[in-house]
Amino acid sequence: MKLLVTENYETLSQITADIVLMRWAENRRVNLALTAGSSPKRAYEILAERLNQVFFDQSLAHFYNFDEITLKDQEYGLTMQALTEELFNPLGIVEENIEVLDAGNYQDYDRQIAEDGGLDLVLMGIGGDGHFCGNMPEFTSFDYGVYRVPIKPGDELYKLIDESSPHTPGEEMVTFGAQTVLAAKKLVLIANGEKKAEIIKQALEGPITEDVPASILRLHPNLTVILDQEAASKLK
Template identity: 90%
Template sequence: MKLLVTENYETLSQITADIVLMKWAESRRVNLALTAGSSPKRAYEILADRLKQVDFDQSLAHFYNFDEITLKDQEYGLTMQALTEELFLPLGIEEENIEVLDSKNYQAYDQKIAADGGLDFVLMGIGSDGHFCGNLPEFTSFDYGVYRVPMAPEDELYKMIDESSPHTPGEEMVTFGPQTVLAAKELVLIANGEKKAGIIKQALEGPITEDVPASVLRLHPNLTVILDRAAASQLS
């Protein structure tokens, strides 16, 4: 594991953007799975600016959403809606370069990834409970590939989505499981802010356990963790 501790969130974002750009600029097909959310937001803004300054065949990059939460009466789920707004539209990603994971195709998605040449790069955040992608402590097994998590109105996950989204949650979430992520060639985990310091310490220095799903990422031979000083403040 390579650990990079940056002075602040802006520097973290610049480094993250440059790492993604270097993967994207390789002169071959590159399969990328990039997270949505607050942590990478500034990195994607920087990446959009970087793309205006470089000249390479952007069509070689293919993008895979690594989880999806279904929404009732919506064409796309929560993750695809967020990625479209935060990444695909600002960066001008063509529809044919977006490899959608959803509740209809998840059972064959590991095979699809393999047929496409495997994942080259996965960029992830970490939740306050230690989850990565959609791998929540109460549902995850380290043996899982892509899998489905059912949702019902009484579930905490359903309630959280219902409170944070203007749309009604559907009946399921699908996600890359630990085995799918660990099969990728390169992983990057980013976190910022003091609120992530406690879980970062557990994930990077505690036992490797399904109670802290992100701890399993330490088993990957090519993992880079990028933190600002606040997120790294509890590491020994």
């Protein structure tokens, strides 16, 4: 594991954008699974700025959403809506290069990734409960590839989605499991802010346990963790 502690969120974002660009610049098909959310927001802004300044062959980059939460009466789920707004539209990614994961194809998705040459980079955040992708402590297993989790009104997952989206949650979530993520060539985990300091300590210095799902990422031979000083403040 390579640990990078940056002075601030801006530097974290610059390094994250550079890592994505270095993969993109390899002059071959590159398969990327990049997270949505607040942590990578600035990195994607930097990425869009740099892609406007330097030529990159857009056709070489293919994007895989590593989880999806269905929403009632919506064509796309929560993750695809966020990625479209935060990443795909600003970068001008064409539809043909977006390999959608959803409730209809999740059972074949591991096979599709393998046939496409495997994932070159997975960029993830970490939840306050230690989850990565959609691997929540209450239902994850380190033995899973891509899998489905039912969503029921009143359960914790339903409440979480209902609070974070203007749309009504659907009936299921699909997500990369640990086995799918660990099969990727390179993993990057990013976190910023003091609110992530305690779970980062547990994930990086505590036991590897399904109670803190992100702890399994330490077993990957090519994992880079990028933190600002606040997120790293409780590490030894």
